[in-house]
Amino acid sequence: GAVVSQHPSRVICKSGTSVKIECRSLDFQATTMFWYRQFPKQSLMLMATSNEGSKATYEQGVEKDKFLINHASLTLSTLTVTSAHPEDSSFYICSAILGTINYGYTFGSGTRLTVV
Amino acid sequence: GESVGLHLPTLSVQEGDNSIINCAYSNSASDYFIWYKQESGKGPQFIIDIRSNMDKRQGQRVTVLLNKTVKHLSLQIAATQPGDSAVYFCAESQIQGAQKLVFGQGTRLTINP
Numbered sequence: 001g002a003v004v005s006q007h008p009s010r011v012i013c014k015s016g017t018s019v020k021i022e023c024r025s026l027d028f029q030a031t032t033m034f035w036y037r038q039f040p041k042q043s044l045m046l047m048a049t050s051n052e053g054s055k056a057t058y059e060q061g062v063e064k065d066k067f068l069i070n071h072a073s074l075t076l077s078t079l080t081v082t083s084a085h086p087e088d089s090s091f092y093i094c095s096a097i098l099g100t101i102n103y104g105y106t107f108g109s110g111t112r113l114t115v116v
Numbered sequence: 117g118e119s120v121g122l123h124l125p126t127l128s129v130q131e132g133d134n135s136i137i138n139c140a141y142s143n144s145a146s147d148y149f150i151w152y153k154q155e156s157g158k159g160p161q162f163i164i165d166i167r168s169n170m171d172k173r174q175g176q177r178v179t180v181l182l183n184k185t186v187k188h189l190s191l192q193i194a195a196t197q198p199g200d201s202a203v204y205f206c207a208e209s210q211i212q213g214a215q216k217l218v219f220g221q222g223t224r225l226t227i228n229p
Contacts, residue, residue, distance in 0.1 A: 006159075032215065034217060043124075043205060043219045043220065043222045044160070045219075046216055046218060049216050093159050095217065097215060105150070107159040107160050107161075109158060
């Protein structure tokens with residue numbers, strides 16, 4: 001079945017630094033990728049939708065200059081948390097679809113970000 | 117619908133009993149719904165889906181019911197097992213258009229031996 005590989009699984013960074021999270025679709029071309037953030041004991045909150053070769057569409061309240069999303073190829077999307085602060089500590093998860101949702105949404109395994 | 121920053125409600129059931137997890141959605145334009153299971157520290161795992169042209173769909177030990185009139189989904193798990201302990205989320209989307217998947221609040225299911 002379709003697989004999305006997300007790296008790193010865990011990362012600890014110092015406050016003020018930037019962190020990049022990668023999501024790769026291993027056996028299909030992901031025309032659209034979604035990025036979510038999940039705080040402890042809460043649901044997944046959609047941050048943005050990215051389509052290959054175009055700018056990401058951010059959800060209301062999500063700072064696009066802080067959470068940089070790049071979807072340069074059909075198999076790779078990256079989320080960069082810039083100038084990270086402790087309140088950015090969260091579980092970040094990507095999801096991908098191939099063309100339409102008829103083939104379903106495939107999720108990465110998530111990245112636990114801790115900013116110290 | 118859009119998730120809010122509330123802590124997850126919890127459902128406790130005895131092993132072997134049936135579980136029913138409920139979800140309300142808010143977007144009347146949504147026509148595709150999915151139930152996910154999430155274990156600690158992992159991404160969501162697909163359980164079952166349903167389209168708006170159906171009101172019931174069955175899988176192995178799971179059944180999803182959709183009531184479009186009141187915008188309500190439920191997930192029934194038959195003969196719950198210890199491995200069913202997890203957080204369960206409903207999610208909604210539209211088959212056409214942006215296709216973004218929006219998650220509901222979630223319910224933590226705990227199985228008592």
